[in-house]
Amino acid sequence: MLQKVIRSAVIDAPVERVWAVLCDFNSHDDWHSVVQKSRIEAGRDSAEVGCVRAFTLQDGSFIREQLLALDDSNYRFTYCIVEATVPLERYVSTVTLKPVTDGNRTFWHWESNFGTPPGRERELANLVATGVYEAGFASLRRHLEQGADRRIKGHSPMPMALPLPSQRIEIEAYGGHDVMRVRSAEVPAPGPGQVRIRQRFIGVNYFDIYLRRGSIPDLLPLPGTPGMEAAGSVIDIGEGVSGLMPSDRVAYMGPLPGAYASTRCVPQDWVIRLPAHIEDQVAAALLLKGITADYLLHDLAHIRPGQRWLVHAAAGGVGLILGSWASRLGARVIGTVSSPEKARLARDHGCDHVIVTGEYRFADEAKSVWSGGADVIVDGLGDAAFEENFAALAPCGHWISLGQASGAPRAVSSELLVSKSASFSRPVAFAYVATRQKLAERADRLWAAVADGSVKLPPIEPHSLAAASRAHERLESRQTTGALVLTV
Amino acid sequence: MIRVYVSSVIAASADSVWARIRDFNGLPQWHPLIADSRIENQQPADRVGCVRAFHTRDGGRIREKLLALSDYDFTCTYEILESPMGVANYVATLKLTPVTDGDACFAEWSAEFDCEEGRERELSDLIGQGVFQSGFEALKRYFARR
Numbered sequence: 001m002l003q004k005v006i007r008s009a010v011i012d013a014p015v016e017r018v019w020a021v022l023c024d025f026n027s028h029d030d031w032h033s034v035v036q037k038s039r040i041e042a043g044r045d046s047a048e049v050g051c052v053r054a055f056t057l058q059d060g061s062f063i064r065e066q067l068l069a070l071d072d073s074n075y076r077f078t079y080c081i082v083e084a085t086v087p088l089e090r091y092v093s094t095v096t097l098k099p100v101t102d103g104n105r106t107f108w109h110w111e112s113n114f115g116t117p118p119g120r121e122r123e124l125a126n127l128v129a130t131g132v133y134e135a136g137f138a139s140l141r142r143h144l145e146q147g148a149d150r151r152i153k154g155h156s157p158m159p160m161a162l163p164l165p166s167q168r169i170e171i172e173a174y175g176g177h178d179v180m181r182v183r184s185a186e187v188p189a190p191g192p193g194q195v196r197i198r199q200r201f202i203g204v205n206y207f208d209i210y211l212r213r214g215s216i217p218d219l220l221p222l223p224g225t226p227g228m229e230a231a232g233s234v235i236d237i238g239e240g241v242s243g244l245m246p247s248d249r250v251a252y253m254g255p256l257p258g259a260y261a262s263t264r265c266v267p268q269d270w271v272i273r274l275p276a277h278i279e280d281q282v283a284a285a286l287l288l289k290g291i292t293a294d295y296l297l298h299d300l301a302h303i304r305p306g307q308r309w310l311v312h313a314a315a316g317g318v319g320l321i322l323g324s325w326a327s328r329l330g331a332r333v334i335g336t337v338s339s340p341e342k343a344r345l346a347r348d349h350g351c352d353h354v355i356v357t358g359e360y361r362f363a364d365e366a367k368s369v370w371s372g373g374a375d376v377i378v379d380g381l382g383d384a385a386f387e388e389n390f391a392a393l394a395p396c397g398h399w400i401s402l403g404q405a406s407g408a409p410r411a412v413s414s415e416l417l418v419s420k421s422a423s424f425s426r427p428v429a430f431a432y433v434a435t436r437q438k439l440a441e442r443a444d445r446l447w448a449a450v451a452d453g454s455v456k457l458p459p460i461e462p463h464s465l466a467a468a469s470r471a472h473e474r475l476e477s478r479q480t481t482g483a484l485v486l487t488v
Numbered sequence: 489m490i491r492v493y494v495s496s497v498i499a500a501s502a503d504s505v506w507a508r509i510r511d512f513n514g515l516p517q518w519h520p521l522i523a524d525s526r527i528e529n530q531q532p533a534d535r536v537g538c539v540r541a542f543h544t545r546d547g548g549r550i551r552e553k554l555l556a557l558s559d560y561d562f563t564c565t566y567e568i569l570e571s572p573m574g575v576a577n578y579v580a581t582l583k584l585t586p587v588t589d590g591d592a593c594f595a596e597w598s599a600e601f602d603c604e605e606g607r608e609r610e611l612s613d614l615i616g617q618g619v620f621q622s623g624f625e626a627l628k629r630y631f632a633r634r
Contacts (some may be wrong), residue, residue, distance in 0.1 A: 009589035012498050046503070102496045102621060107594040109585065137589055457629065462617055487617065 005125050006111040011146050015099040015106045016248045019075045021149050025067045026053050031143040032136050034058050050096035052286050061085045079487025089115040103279035147245045152381045161189040163177035172223045174214025174406035177472035182227040187263045190238035194265045199232040201284035202259050204471050204484035206403055211257055220257050231283035241268045249274040255430035260468055262465035269436045272443045285483035286458045289317040290446040293325055295432040297298045300425055301376045305330030310366055310374035314351055315342035317483035320458035323350035327372045328454040338478050346479050349456050361386045363391035393422055400425045458482035490608050493598045496624040500631035502586040503592035506562045512554050513540055521545055539586045548572045561601040575601040
């Protein structure tokens with residue numbers, strides 16, 4: 001009786017990269033740990049359907065297998081055993097790869113049908129499933145991690161040192177959301193210390209809106225491209241770059257705008273490799289916002305159980321991440337939002353109490369919940385909420401001004417602060433990730449918090465790159481919840 | 489013919505994800521864009537040939553006919569009979585495959601259809617990202633919570 005063995009795995013690399021290794025019927029002695037030496041018989045090419053590979057395994061077994069079908073467009077091949085010292089009879093096996101489109105990864109399906117001598121069914125099924133297929137998954141992962149697929153084929157570190165066409169958003173005059181235009185451009189090969197990235201998702205932040213309006217013209221001279229973060233895969237690397245390889249899944253955030261583009265070169269110091277459990281879209285949605293939450297919690301406010309946090313825009317990207325993370329760390333959180341629907345979401349992400357207000361009125365209600373006021377205020381509102389924020393602040397409280405949705409905040413006088421023995425901070429995220437090591441530490445802490453549920457993922461609203469102005473329009477008019485990303 | 493293909497990895501067994509999505513009348517229970525659903529002519533929801541009539545949250549009315557359902561290989565194929573999207577000859581398949589290396593499954597959702605010239609990109613985005621991917625996102629969120 002024939003039996004069937006199926007094993008499948010997800011490989012953390014794009015399907016094209018995995019297929020580039022597997023499609024070569026004679027490559028298995030390069031990457032599979034149990035295959036010792038393989039050759040194609042009769043001087044044929046390993047891509048010729050009908051060719052036979054003859055190889056030995058670590059345990060001395062000898063096997064000849066024939067390629068029965070090879071399908072590049074569907075990433076699939078089928079082969080059978082024609083002769084083997086292992087008693088696998090009528091063994092036919094198919095390898096199929098499929099792209100995981102929402103993470104730029106690969107699903108690998110490996111199955112076979114075969115007969116065995118009576119009584120040896122389980123032993124041989126186990127040999128195939130564990131000794132060949134599962135060991136193959138582990139071998140290939142190691143092979144890719146070490147970049148061996150690049151070296152063996154004699155690739156130079158810069159396989160495509162040519163300019164590449166790219167689409168990007170350009171602003172020629174500061175103004176409303178409709179000043180953003182799609183333009184074609186060329187992205188040159190990465191310079192020393194740079195990485196060229198094929199971007200798949202771009203994080204949209206309120207900061208991008210300040211740039212577009214012209215609030216910080218020094219940072220975005222015209223014509224200019226906004227955007228501070230994105231995720232995708234490495235196309236190629238410049239001289240002196242270490243620890244990153246072409247096809248690595250990566251994300252970056254950096255202090256210079258330019259992320260609203262399909263391809264971009266950025267300094268290696270901005271870039272982190274993504275762990276398998278963080279998809280590109282999640283990385284683009286979370287990196288800058290989550291790292292903001294991280295330094296607010298751990299560096300600025302020194303979070304402790306029982307600490308009282310007042311978080312504005314609690315249903316926005318930073319607000320939702322901060323709410324769930326702060327409450328997991330034992331803080332009590334009041335959020336302000338602009339609609340009942342947002343209130344439900346904020347509550348679902350850790351807020352103990354939510355104030356729905358359209359007119360920046362919240363101090364009285366906050367103080368009716370906590371008579372002393374808030375120990376920490378995270379304020380993206382700016383000028384229109386100035387008095388309310390100060391009124392809501394507890395003695396010795398810490399007022400952290402993150403943004404200025406309603407206008408630039410006026411100067412905070414030391415007389416005002418001394419009246420409550422209060423502190424005021426005006427942080428910039430990029431100062432907290434000034435070195436590669438700092439960025440990696442914070443990103444690791446963020447991904448770990450996502451993995452253990454401390455950070456509950458916010459809803460992610462995707463727009464195409466060409467529809468960036470629509471994304472801004474929605475973010476500015478407070479119609480959105482969670483994080484916005486642009487898809488390329 | 490336009491083809492849309494979206495795939496994802498969901499952190500739960502194919503059995504448990506299938507249990508959540510198998511019901512041809514169950515979209516409102518798991519897909520965030522669907523407001524309500526009923527099966528026409530009192531047919532059971534797993535009878536091949538039955539028709540589901542449902543509304544999207546923005547009020548669109550869609551009728552779809554079940555063409556194939558397999559509990560053996562976790563697939564469901566259906567066609568659109570009536571919708572406001574402006575697609576013709578629309579046939580879609582939702583399929584799960586177990587990932588044996590870890591407790592997860594590989595989910596694929598694909599569709600083929602014809603449409604008016606010039607609308608290909610817009611409809612591919614709407615169907616691929618707006619409908620299929622947002623369904624996967626909802627499933628990922630649901631199974632991450634448990």
